[in-house]
Amino acid sequence: MTLDGDKKKKCIIAGVVSGLLVIMVVSVAIIASKNSPNENEIRQNTKAVKTVCAPTDYKETCLKSLMDASPKSTEPLALIKLSFNVTIKSIQEGLKKASEDVKHKADKHPEAKDAFELCEKVMNDAIADLKKCVDHKVSVDEIERFIKDLRVWISGSIAFQQTCIDTFEEIKSTLKHDMINIFKRSRQLSSNSLAMVTDLNSNATELTGAFENNARKLLSTEDGVPTWVGPEARRLMGAPGGPPVKANAVVAQDGSGQFKTINDALNAVPKENKVPFVIHIKEGVYKEKVVVTRKMPYVTFIGDGPTKTVITGSLNFGIGKVKTYLTAPLTVEGEHFTAKGIGMENTAGPEGGQAVALRVSGDYAVFFDCQIDGYQDTLYVHSQRQFYRDCTVSGTVDFIFGDSQCILQNCKIVVRKPMAGQSCMVTAQGRSDVREPTGIVLHNCHIVGDPAYIPVKTARKAYLGRPWKEFSRTIVMKTIVDDVIDPAGWLPWSGDFALKTLYYAEHLNVGPGANQAQRVKWPGIKKLTPEQALSYTGDRFLSGNTWIPRTQVPYTAGM
Template identity: 40%
Template sequence: MSNGFDAEGDKKKKKIAVISVSSLILVAMVVAVTVGVNNAPHEDLDDGGGGGDLHDHGDDGGDVHDHGDYGGGGGDAHDHGDDGEKISSSTKAIKTICQPTDYKETCEESLMVEAGNTTDLKELVKAGFKIAVEKLNAAIRNSTTLQELAKDPRANQALQNCRELLEYAIDDLHDSYHRIGTFHVSKFEEFVNDLKIWLSAALTYEQTCLDGFENTTGDSGERMKEFLKSAQEMTTNGLGIVSELSNILGTLHEPAATGRRLLDTDMPLWVSDGKRRLMQLETGAIKPDLVVAQDGSGKYKTINEALVDVPMKSNKTFVIYVKAGIYKEIVVIPKHMTHLTMYGDGPTKSVVTGNLNFVDGIQTFKTATFAAIGANFFVRDMGFVNSAGPTKHQAVALRIQSDRAIIYNCQIDGFQDTLYAHANRQFYRDCTISGTIDFVFGNSAAIFQNCKLVVRKPLDNQQCIVTAHGRLNRREPTALIFQGCHFMGDPAYLPFKKVNKAYLGRPWKQYSRTIIMGSQIDDLIQPEGWLPWMGDFGLNTLFYAEVQNRGPGADQSHRVKWRGIRHITPQHAASYTARRFIDGDAWIPVRGVPYSSGMM
């Protein structure tokens, strides 16, 4: 993959020199502070494209100064204090590392206690991750105590879910911690992208824990919020530090710089002959490791029986073939089951179905018929259904939080909250997703190509909303992105489209981000396009954009006029394509699925 740099211009050469000389990524954070990373107004962060949040703070080729005492980890720091008072090198280093964060006081106080007298900024960042993990572990311990006191069954269940979710957050923080120790300049862009995604996922899990207390009684929700406060702030601070690192070193590039272009056949030029053979195998009759057959013709009659024999923590692809049949089971691909591939006989033939739902007392997070958590999950030619129906409200058919997940030629059917695109990087191609309210939701960096979004008939008093993105922080590299898709109505819904009105989306969280480009939007979508969540919540901070769409529902002349509605050019929209937003060229084409890395 590209190392994230090119050779043009003295400016970029100087950036490379800074990293190469120090071999510590944290020197870039010192640079970020000295050149004024906070000069740009926060509300305009999305205008940078490239994942949305990148700025070039090096105007006019401005020199990057070498403050070697910080980068080297032990030299005296110069005093830039307001009154010129002398402070220790360690204190100065801590103030430097905390400068770009949202919660500076939390950052400084925590590191003062944890980090001792070190001035090594790399170690200070690692200490920040360690503190966040300690805070999450404390919250898990407290959740056990709260569970003993919680009388509300829903609150009790939320506390159980919190323990699981916070374990996921801890895993992502651990991954981030160890990633810092493996930094190499040739992998800089991959390094930064991974850290931002994992830190965003950790924030998402922390917030999902708290979301579980909505509509519960008692004070356990408020108590849990207090327990999580420091951990959330430290996680947010980590995201702030890493984001400013990417800002100052300018990881946004023109597409041509990557050297990756696709032919009309969607076969990337950069793939070796060996990889091409792998791609051909994956698109044809690949031999599975395990076969699931409901009719008894295989070793396993259920998917869960087969999962028992899947290796954990594997770096090799493991393949399960699910023969045609209706599989009535709740399936979870756990965190440590990685590189799992699952394929069926077709999206309406090999179908997993369940009916867990909120009305019957199950938290939304746990209603999923099928959930994939382990990284590098790939599924194709299968169907996922939550059959609970519209009267049962939240009822998830498929929940994906696997990083670098691929969902190809699948059908995902439900009503409210059908697809929970929970966290991390996800790619959907040639899928059909149906539902009524917020039926594509979550806080992932998810790209949908050539998919059908089918609005179904809701309850009599309900409106229909296709998307509800949950970005929590302006620095998170997440969004729901639709390319070459079709927003359409189910035949049973169309007679009611003027009564049960349909909208493209609404802001579930404050920095909700959704981009729709090159898609067909039918006339079921209301002229306003987008719907508020509650009052003016998120309307100034969201990021919604429509680019080069077609169809009667694509007319933007009567769209809502919120501050967060963006009118971006195709050139800016290219920043939200698979190559640039989720580094798709590095992991999608080798699976042999149809794929467009740029604008479609």
């Protein structure tokens, strides 16, 4: 081949290679442009994110977290659900960092080690509540209920996150500050998610059209039970006119039932249970640590009476150094739990300090004709929606406490004799975010003193409550208040903490202890109008009409 031929061949090859390179570059550019948002999309996404972040308290965190997550939609609900996922990821990253940076320090001290393990547990519970929000289906005709569900579950997640920090605070560990710093972003993201969902309330009508494409109708019959529930489930759910409920399991210490322990009966609850599983617990004192887990929804306990069927324990923090969260002989974490005619007690005594008789963290919990006895921290209404009717609750310090959306209706509240130098506080509500729909409501109750308390009531005073957290909310209405309550009514937690941000109200109460003439004059003390008071009734505060009647428990929807 000639020299000119070689040059010509090389030129052809070079041209072909250059052409292929150009084609490759152009192809990559086209693919990249298809996979990357254009300027218009970025502008639209940014505008939508700014709008949904507008009501939040941590706007910079909100904007950055959502834009970094590359939103695929500008719909408000899609962005809010993206916020849930971002928060879940943040908690997971926090747990990983805590495991790397804090665990080895905690392992050196038994109490701190236990606190860290509990923190891991409740943080995973926080994630579980957020996942419920992500998975929750929209109902076109029940948007308001949909929003209420999200608010309750986000608040539940916040309560679990706060429990992690409280656990380290309880043992006065300096690791508390490490954990606060690690989970600071997660807490801000949770607060932002709650703010976004709360803001949806004002736009619910406008959002109806946006929801319809991905929504489903939750059809119900006249009895309020969804149409997709079969006849057996309908009977057990307590539809009006149905026959008496038949127990799925019977617990008896004398061997006359299928099981001798309550925990053995709970182990018989079917996996992924979706219909009521009724456990009849015969008369007896059951010294067990009973836990109705998240994997045990729709469980019903029926006892032989609140003083005949008793679940008892004595775990406590004061002497036994067991974390308060873990001291209850009965713990309820499963949804749709109902208890009727059961007693729960913690026998640690006043010297045992924090000693819970019942802790409830499961949504839609109902307790009827139950006796809940203890001293400090008797009833831990930790989170979610809870309703107590015709129950007796006794204790001394902060004996009804937690961050649930909770009503005690027609209940007897008994102040017991505390140790010398102690005061008694009926409530210590723990709302830590102003947008949480949570609070403790005492409706049509009777606050009395135990006979042993009466002789010492002047020296060891009793109060309606004190603020455990910054936005503590407690309402006492249509309640008989005996002269066991000090005229001041309410007690500070520490100095002026939360006195401006709490929300405490008394409405239409009677009795010698109900006189408000000498009550404290804090900025957070409210005087309710009749219309405002209705906001704390069973129907409005708990949306109780949609779930309480099917348990066949007496229930007053209004004032």
